[in-house]
Amino acid sequence: MAGHSGSKKVIYAALAGNLAIALTKFAAAFFTGSSAMLSEGVHSLVDTGNGGLLLYGMHRAARPADRTHPLGHGRELYFWSFIVALLVFALGAGVSLYEGIVHIMAPEPVVNAKVNYIVLGLSFLFEGSSWLVALREFRQQKTSNQGWLQAVQSSKDPSVYTVLFEDSAALLGLTVAFAGISAAQMLQMPELDGVGSIGIAIILGATAIFLARESKGLLIGEPASPDVQEKVLAIAQADAAVQRANGVLTVHLGPRQIVAGLSIEFEDHLTAPEIEACVERLEARLKDEMPEITRLFVKPQTTGTWQQRRKAIADASEEG
Structure with missing residues (x-):
């Protein structure tokens, strides 16, 4: 049960941070017209929903065996982890790619860029705090002789490393958003804001593909260590x-x-x-x-x- 409480702590921390950040980013995107900021808002909103799905999967997986599922419902967690990966790809990466293309084809200058920078800084702080909670929990699960990638591939608990990868992608996305917004402002090229959105889409797409691959292996069935x-x-x-x-x-x-x-x-x-x-x-x-x-x-x-x-x-x- 200790492992379950640790996993839930990671998800609750990510949920609280992502919901607050999503609302802040959407407000900033509304006032500044930034494509990269809107993409970041969608990203945080998707991450918030994903945390809820992981909690739902853990709740469903804990149900005892019954007549229709004589071996229990444990794989519910693996199923919902796979759905989370698909949502990151379809909603997170898809919307970011769309927004990026639209703003490159019809660029609009970013106004009140200072608001974006403040929001990005606060978001980085909150995402970093959630990332540290997930990293600490994941370190407890991995053995000392394992590398990070090997530890993820051998892990049988997707709830922790899914949050860790989502938060890592979020931190990278914030860095790309900052680069896109600042470059668009300094070079007077609003198209670069859209390029930032496409960069975020690439990060999310790569993260989603990796998470989907790991979740698929668990869903099909992996042996014990x-x-x-x-x-x-x-x-x-x-x-x-x-x-x-x-x-x-x-x-x-x-x-x-x-x-x-x-x-x-x-x-x-x-x-x-x-x-x-x-x-x-x-x-x-x-x-x-x-x-x-x-x-x-x-x-x-x-x-x-x-x-x-x-x-x-x-x-x-x-x-x-």
């Missing part, structure tokens, strides 16, 4: 009734919801009730030591059969 798999095998191997724990197949249904399938070769002399008792012991120990394993399936299987099937899966992957 090697450390988790090794621990499951070690627990199974330690039971006296187990001759050999052949291997384990895992898939994340949520950040802290893992389904595991164990291939075990039991001792030859065991009866069916004794095998059943062993499985119950394994389930109880895993529930105690690894509560993230929410479902366990055990398949009695010889080592040779397991190796043959693993080889067949590997061969099929290479052909694909």
